[in-house]
Amino acid sequence: MDDVVIVGAGPVGLFLAGDLGLAGCSVVVLEREPEPGSPWRADPIGMRGLSTASVEAFYRRGMLHSLATASGADEDLGGDPRSAGHFGGMVLDPADIDLAALPFRLPTPAAQGMLTSLEAVESVLAERAVKVGVEIRRGVTVDDLAQDEEGVVVRAGEREYAARWVVGCDGGRSAVRKLAGFDFVGTEPQLTGYVMLAEVADPEKLNPFFNLTPTGMYVRMRAEGHLGVMDFDGAAFDRSQPLTRDHLQSVLRRVSGTDVTLTDVRLASSFTDRAMRATTYRRGRVLLAGDAAHIHSPLGGQGLNTGLGDAANLGWKLAATVRGHAPDGLLDTYEGERRPIAARVLDWSRAQVAVMRPDPYAQALQGFVRDLLGTRDGTTYAFERTSGASIRYDLGGEHPLVGRNAPDFHLDDGTRLGDLLPEGRGVLLDFSGDQALRCSATGWEGRIRYAAGTARNNLGLEAVLVRPDGFVAWAGAAFPEAFEPAASRWFGNPVA
Template sequence: MHDVVIVGAGPVGLFLACELGLAGCSVVVLERELEVGGPGRVEPLGMRGLFATSLGAFHRRGMLRPLLAASGVPDEPGPDLEAAGPSPLRGGVGHFAGMVLDPAKVDLAALPFRLPSPAPDSLLTSLAAIESVLSERALKLGVEIRRGVTVSGIAQDDEGVVVRAGEQEYAARWGVGCDGGRSVVRRLAGFEFVGTEPRFTGYAMLATLADPEKLRPGISLTPAGAYIQMRTQGHIGVMDFDGGAFDRSQQPTRGHLQAVLRRVSGTDVTLSEVHLASTYTDRAMQTTAYRQGSVLLAGDAAHIHSPLGGQGLNTGLGDALNLGWKLAATVRGHAPDGLVDTYTRERHPVGAGVLDWTRAQAAVMTPGPHRQALQGLIRDLIETRDGTTYVFGKLSGSSIRYDLGSDQPLVGRSAPDFRLEDGRCLGDLMQDGRGVVLDFSTECRLRDAATGWQGRLRYAAGAAKNDLGLGAVLVRPDGVVAWAGDRDVDRKAFERAAGQWFGSAGI
């Protein structure tokens, strides 16, 4: 019997498997697809954007450099981490409803608790690159990955779950569905899935164009919808506001794709040949809870929406990061009561916010007599420094804050990459998946208290290059600040926070 069976070997399922494997859990991952790195997962159709919170997670697990290498990013010297103040933005900063943000207008000083980090603010990579890095790490951690396995049944009892695939049954204490927007696990386990119906059908294609000069580069909003001409020649995206009438249940033909592209672009462009094509909609749905008994959901299995703004993959990775350490602690027997249930409590509002974020963009892009006025208003707001910074905060994940019951403004946020005077940084200290206590003093004021959670917490003391005016911080394994103390550290407050998230001392 395994500790956890995960259905789906995409980035979300693999990241979750790595988190569980790092904690010593017995994990098996079941994947329907037999082949790795299919056409839809490599460049160009498999290209995806990762933002700051996701890249910070790879940094904290020692996987940032392998990810950059797999993404074709040259191994060059990173930013000057000795420099004071926030690091400059590196990479693109995204768009809202096709309106591209100007990185020069992002007010770095207004971003909460930003410190220099080796992790860039964004990275354009591919699903194949992400999965190759995570698969290699998962296998090294003892995770079993079984491909060509189609799940057909799930049963629960007091002992856990049994997942049926063909003639094989996989028993585990917990089951997690990371199997995408059409999740079999979600359906079989009876999760309630609610939301809104689509406004448009989206198309992504790789084609040979007889006259590519007829299409403008980048994102173009038109009276009939929008189209995107990517940096790879022939990589085209189209949004046709047909109410989602043409979705993935149908295979688009060359004639259909050409007709849609001509109508939306307002040109007579000709598709000589279509090599690859896929469709999607802006249907926005979410399960009402992320747990049913011993079955949990993460990523697109728990929430689906349009790809506008590139939030799907990043939200899914955030789910895996939040769930992984909580589920591992529960399996290992030292989790405080109800720890797994904080997964839904913390991540469900984040998913709901992303659904609303994509709905707002679809509304702004919907053709009609009011669109131009609405777009003009939004564009005026985005072109202000405050507006650009607000949108960037949403896209990057830096505005996410869990309600952990504290008024301290850093608590509940992703921890900045604190760097001690001896050169150690928070990211380096978190690679084994444990929580971290940073005591910004030479007196080691919390050393004795932190030893009560030995094996679950790593203790590090010393002056920091920039301690943000704090005396100490407690960081959860997912990189979220669980407690922060001022210069006069309250030992009892620290012990209460450590007990809340890491269970009783001495277990």
Template sequence: MHDVVIVGGGPVGLFLACELGLAGCTVLVLEREPDPRTPWKALPLGMRGLNAGSVEAFYRRGMLSVLGVDDDPHTSPRNVSHFAGMTLDPAKVDVTTLPSPALEGVMTSLEAVEAVLSGRAAELGVEIERGVVVDAIAQDDEGVEARAGERVFPARWLVGCDGGRSAVRGLAGFEFVGTEPLLTGYTAFTTIADPEKLSPGFALTPHGMYLRTPVEGHIGLMDFDGGVFDRSQPPAREHLQEVLRRISGTDVTLSEVHLASSFTDRAMQTTTYRRERVLLAGDAAHIHSPLGGQGLNLGIGDAVNLGWKLAATVHGYAPDGLLDTYTTERHPVGARVLDWSRAQVAVMRPGQNAAALQGLVRALLSTPDGTTHVFEQTSGLSTRYDLGGEHPLVGRDAPDFRLGDGVRLGELLQRGRGVLLDFRGDLGDAARAWEGRIHHSAGPAEDDLGLDAVLVRPDGVVAWAGEGRRFEEAAGRWFGAPEPLGAPHRPGGSGRVSWSNSTSTSS
């Protein structure tokens, strides 16, 4: 029996598997597709943007350079997405208002992300089985089983990361609620006979929106048809050409369509992310239009939040209610993203009021405040969990404190444990009781923000920041009861991965 079975081997399932493997859990990933390599994951159709929050997650686990991103993620943003097809100006982002250390997102592909995560998962001992279609789930107080035909996969916990058409969601009886679509969207790789007839980039028109990317022949369309297009089959060339001509107001010709798919702006979310021993993450828990490119990033945020909490539960030291904070923290984030998606659709929707509404939004985006607000939303930097602390840092992504010897907080988080930054060096005795779960680093930082100490959760969220000896209360809330002196350490990492050196008074 595995500690955790994950159904779905996409980026969200693989990131979660890495988090659990890093914490010493036994993990099995079941993926229905037999081959991870498809044209839909490679460029250009597999192009995806990792926002600043996701970049920070890869950085904190030592995977950013493996992904091919060598730049410092703490630079000012150069590419800041769009709102309803209206591109943001990075020069108007006020970086002094942003709480996160990572400000720069990156463009990559699903293929590249999955390759990095699959490699790391293998290093951590995660098992991956492909070509497995889960068709039944059974659970009781002791465990849960995923079944695929005659095969049975028992585990203590099961997580559905199997996408927008999640089998796990239906089999486990999750309620899925939301709003029906207003549009059909298309993404296609084509040969355009007369590309000069289409403007580059996003083009909002009285009939919808089209996108012509820098990749020759790669186009996107938003057709406000009420979502009635039959999506059971790939869209035909004639249909795509008709939609493109109507939206663009040109007689452009598509000579050939090599690959094409459709989507809608249907926005749905489960009412909870946990039912007993079954949990959901990523598109299995929430779906929305791809506007703003937030789907993948929202799912990675789910995985980062869930991983350490589920591992603590598996190992038996999680405080009461820790696993339930996954829903209480992440469900509101998902709801905000769904509303953000709906707002963009409302701005783009053709009609007599569309031009006026778009003009208002453009005016707001011409200001630093407006652009910064939108960037905070799309980058994931506005997230703050309600952890009950008074300090403005509590519940937010931790700044990437640089310690006296040059080591950054992000490096200390690579082991997947909590980190206590003890700037005054007087919490060593107290921290020793959580030695297997919290990395204690004593010493000054270049900018300690006037704090004595900061306690950071494994997901990089500040759990406590302040003065004096209230550390024990915060540590007990998030990392369970302290260990008796002389007790053996709990599992907390793997020796199969080489990690950066770090300053510490306890390893």
């Protein structure tokens, strides 16, 4: 029996698998697709935007260089953001972001987001997963699941896979979610969206980038023939219907208000703005992450980033549970922390759909929102939401840094916080060098990495305890009696 079976070898499943393997868990990943590569995951149609928080997750696991190389991106992602995304098709000006207003920000090599492809992300994550002992089995379709108090058995055809835990990372139509009986609730769609790679006879008739129109929105991407269309048809298009050239051309003409001509369509798919999430992320020994736990429209590019956040949050908690040193209730904090984040993302998606609707009320609201987003405060707020800077878990603690993504503290010897996290352990940064705190920390050796030294900017703190996912568990004065309760809460009892 393996420790964990993960269903789905997309970015979420592979990131989770790598963190579990890093902690010494035996992990098998089951993937329906027989091969890792496809045109849908490659440039240009597979391009995605990673948020600052997602880039930081790769940085903290020592994968930023590999990801930048695979993506053909500049590895130095420090400095000011080069793009700020959009809200409902209204493009944000990165020059209007007030970085000084972001909470507890320090310079970091991962300050910006990154444009990459699913193919690049998955290749980097798969390489790490295999390196730490994860087995990836492709061409495996899960069709049944049964669990008891001891474990879970997943069946795929004539083959059975037994594990102590199963995690469904198998997308919006998750087989794991359905087979395990999770409820999936939310709001029904209002639009049909299309993405295509086509040959256009007269591309000059389409304006570049995001274009809001009286009937919806169309997007002309940078790559030739890469188009997106959102049609407020009440989500009437049935996915069982073929995506013909005539249909796509008709929708594009109606939404764009042009007589543009498509001469050929090489790839095309449809989607809706249905916004749903699971009522719980855990049933017994089965958990959900990524699109299996929550779906919404791709507006704002939050799906992949939210899923990677799920994986980073769950991995170390599930590993501690498997290894037997998790404190009571640790695994339950996964749902408690991540489900509210999904709720905010779903509302962010709904809000964008609301201002895009082709009716006079939405058009009036759109003008109001456009004015707000044209201000420095408005752009900064939107960037906080989409970059992950606004995330704060309710972890208790008096210091306002607790529960936030940790700043990349830079010690005077050149060490950064990000350099201390690739092993997947927590980190205690002691800026005071207090001997008593050092001695106290030795009780959690193997789970917490201790590092001491003066910092170029310690934000007025003497010590900070950072969880393996990069979030601050405790911050304050360097007293063992203050540190120890936080360490026990997140890392279990000290080693005798």
